[in-house]
Amino acid sequence: AGTYRVTVTDQNGCTRQRNVVLTEPVELTFTANSTDPSDCGFTDGTITILAAGGIAPYEYSIDGSTWQASNFFSTLAPGTYFTYVRNAGSSCVTGPIGITINAAEAPIIDNITIINPSTPSSNDGGLLINASGNGLAIEFSLDGVVWQLSNLFNGLDEGTYTVRVRYQGLNCVASSIVTLVAGGGVVGTSSGEDYCSEDISGVTFLEEYYIPLPEDQALSSFLSMYPASCGGSTNPVDPIVSYNSVGIVETGSTINYDHWEDGYEVNIGFPLQATTEIWGDGNIGNGMPPGYVVDVLNAGDIIVLQSNVVSTTRGTVIDFDGGDKMASRGNLAVTRLAWPTGPGTFFAGALEIYPTISWGTQFEVPVGEDENVNDMFDYVGAVIMAFEDNTSISIDVDADGTPDIVQTLNEGDSRLVDGALNAGATINASAGVQVHLITGHICASYETRWFTLQPVQNWSDSYFNPVATQQGSGDANDPTYVHLYNPNNFGITVSWETESGAQSDINIGANDVADREVPEGEGSHFFTTTGDVFYAIATIDSEDSELVHDWGFAILPESQLTGQITMVGFAPGENPTMTPSGSNTSPIWITPGYPAGSSFSGPVTICIDYNGDGGPLNDLNGTPYDASRVVNELGMLTIYDPDGDQTGMRIWVCDGSDAVIAGAYGQDPSTSGGSG
Known part of the structure; x- marks a missing residue:
């Protein structure tokens, strides 16, 4: 290749010259x-x-x-x-x-639950096969000849069986050998391994949840806070709207949903009742989440379980309601809402629901009717739910050291303490229970706050609060109060700081309560320097005259905080049951802080994935996200998703530091003129 000068001479000696360019061909x-x-x-x-x-x-x-x-x-x-x-x-x-x-692949056998026959000749054994794959329909066989879409085989005698799974109509087969032994009970296997059932102790689900606050008890509580004698505004009546949000954190999760009305499954891993559904296993024959067209659960999915529940027919009508049970392979973010007909969502409450592994046996009530602040605690009640039969509970309502209520609860049973709780009231149980606190301003139209209480064993000497006092949209002050409860039989000193710096110490007497209004636009950190534990909850719009932005939450102990919120399970910008108006007035509130002894200091970078589906940017570890914010330690962020709904959001510290973040979801008085 190159440029060449070509000369041509004829027989008479005449010449002509031209430049000729030879180009290199484009590389193949x-x-x-x-x-x-x-x-x-x-x-x-x-x-x-x-x-x-x-x-x-x-x-x-x-x-x-x-x-x-x-x-x-x-x-x-x-x-x-x-x-x-x-x-x-x-x-x-x-x-x-x-x-x-690559060779074609078979589905994966995730788990086999074995129900052994009761006797050698009873033929009442069974197998439940959980398998996962690429989303195609999966079918099951015990002989390799007859295949079925149901993953349940029953009527089996003792003996050895080869379990086979494949995609419907295809040839690739995964198999596992299991042995049923008479009298062996209910046990299970892991994927791809051969077991005799007497050699294993059983299989458990990663997480189990019970929907708290049955609707009849919710209605009783609403009526105690707004009885007919209040007059004026509309009174609470049936039906109660039960609205439950289940956020899927991990792709491939499965959920076994057990309605309480016909009794709980003996083993929820091996459901036998027709009303129990299995979601996410690819088999629509055993159920599918409401609103889904494919029985596959992916990270970021939200399952909405909504029923209008008449409190007097709870035991006879199958609803998505209080008392229902879920067992999941895969982490979930579960939220419970309820409100009565009449006031509607003006008189609603919301709760985060923890798995049973996080339940406890000892609880204390951090506020009470005897420590009323601006009428927020005219009514203080609680609802206690058990997950084991024969759970004995004792409740000291007035905190005088003598139990006032003693009761035995079976699985899924719930006890409502319909008001009259004092600060320091105790709830003790012989096995794990979940406890939710209900507070209200009686005859205020309408004001109630619900809290998910932490068991005493989780209490700490350090709490980060992400929600500041805000100026309301009508220029009214909407103060945020942090209520601090000292469970000790001696006085303690609680120190606190905000983005602006240290604040005046708070001295709290033995078994007493104190509260502080936090400054506007800043996060806050409450702690003791002596290691003395205490408990903290927050109330928003805490003035007696302000009833439109009221909400609250139990502040998580620092020991339960990390540098990420893996999924926001429920956070619509407006009423989720109404036609969207484009309004978004309920953000995620965030404040970062460094744990004691941290070598880091200064501002913290927060990455945000609005819908849990990645984004155009990548953090230091290559994790995709949509946007980032830089905020000072104990600064306050309010994060809004541009689509108007914060549900499914992921938030994490992405600057390589060891900062932790505290978060909450709720109405922002500065952007909302509506009711809380």
């Missing part, structure tokens, strides 16, 4: 892609080669020796092929590029 390059065989034993894999440059026409090869004019190779078996391209005249050969065609 290519790419290749493939498709795998559609099933086991099939040789219908393909390779397509795409060439560019060089001099056409091209020839193609997948072994370097046999060439063809077509760039498409078909009827290929699994294996690795080396692809080449050469140009016209075979003068330039490019390659190889290795392409692997």
Whole structure:
């Protein structure tokens, strides 16, 4: 290649010269892609080669020796092929590029629950196979001949069985051998391993949840806070709207949903009742979440379980309601809302629901009717729910050291303490229970706050509060109070600080309560320097005359905080049951802080993935996100999703520091003129 001067001379000696440019041909390059065989034993894999440059026409090869004019190779078996391209005249050969065609795969057997027959001849054994795959329908067999879409086999005698699973109508099969032994009870296996059932102790789900606050008890509580004698505004009546949000944190999760009305499953891992559904296993024959068209659960999915529940027919009508049970493989973010007909969402409450592993046996009430602040605690009640039969509970309502209520609860049973709780009231149980606190301003139309209480064993000497006092949209002050309860039989000193710096210490007497209004626009940190534990909750719009932005939350102990919120399970910008208006007045509130002894200091970078589906940016670890914010330690962020709904949001510290973040969801008085 280059430029050449060409001279031509004829027989008379005349000459002519011209410049001739010879160009190098464009380099011959290519790419290749493939498709795998559609099933086991099939040789219908393909390779397509795409060439560019060089001099056409091209020839193609997948072994370097046999060439063809077509760039498409078909009827290929699994294996690795080396692809080449050469140009016209075979003068330039490019390659190889290795392409692997993978063998078709079978579904994965995740778990087999074995229910052994009761006697050698009873034929009442069974197998429940949980399998996962690529989203195609999965079918099951015990003999390799007869296949079924149901993952349940029953009527089995003792003996050894080969469990087989495949995608419907295809050949690739995964198998596992299990043995049923008479009298062996209910046990389970892990995937891909062979077990005799007497050699294993059983399988448990990762998490179990019970929906708290049955609707009849919710209605009683609403009526205690706004009885007919109040007059004026509309009174609470049936039906109660039960609105439950289940956020899926992990792709591939499965949920077994057990309605309480016909009794709980003996083993929820092996459901036998027709009303119990299994969600996310790809088998629509055993149930599918409401509103879904494919029975697959992906990270970021939200399942909404809504029923209008008549409190007097709870035991006879199957609803999504208080008392229902969920067992999941995969972490969930579960939220419970309820409100009565009449006032509607003006008189609503919301609770976060923890799995049973986080329940406790000892609780104390941090506020009470005897410590009323601006009428917020005219009414203080609680609802206690058990998950084991024969759970004994004792409740000291007035904190005088003598139990006032003693009761035995069975699985899913709930006891409402309908008001009259004093600060320091105790709730003790012989097995794990969940406790939710209900407070209200009697005859205020309408004011109630619900709190999920932490068991005493989780209490700490340090709490970060993310919600500041805000100026309301009508220029009214909407103060945030932090209420501090000292459970000790001696006085303690609680120190606190905000973004602006240290604040005056708070001295709290033995078994007493103190509160502080936090400054506007800043997070806050409450702690003791002596290690003395205490408990903290927050109330927003805490003035006696302000009833439109009232909400509250139990502040998590620092020991339960990390540098990330893996999923916001429920956070619509407006009433989720109404036609969207484009309003977004309920953000996620965030404040960061460094744990004691941290070597880091200064501002913290917060990354935000609005919908839990990644974004155009990447953090230091390559995790995709949508936006980031830099905030000082104990600064306050209010984060709004541009789509108007914060549900599904992920938030994390992304600057490599060890900062932790405290978060809450609720109405922002500065942007909302509506009711709380």
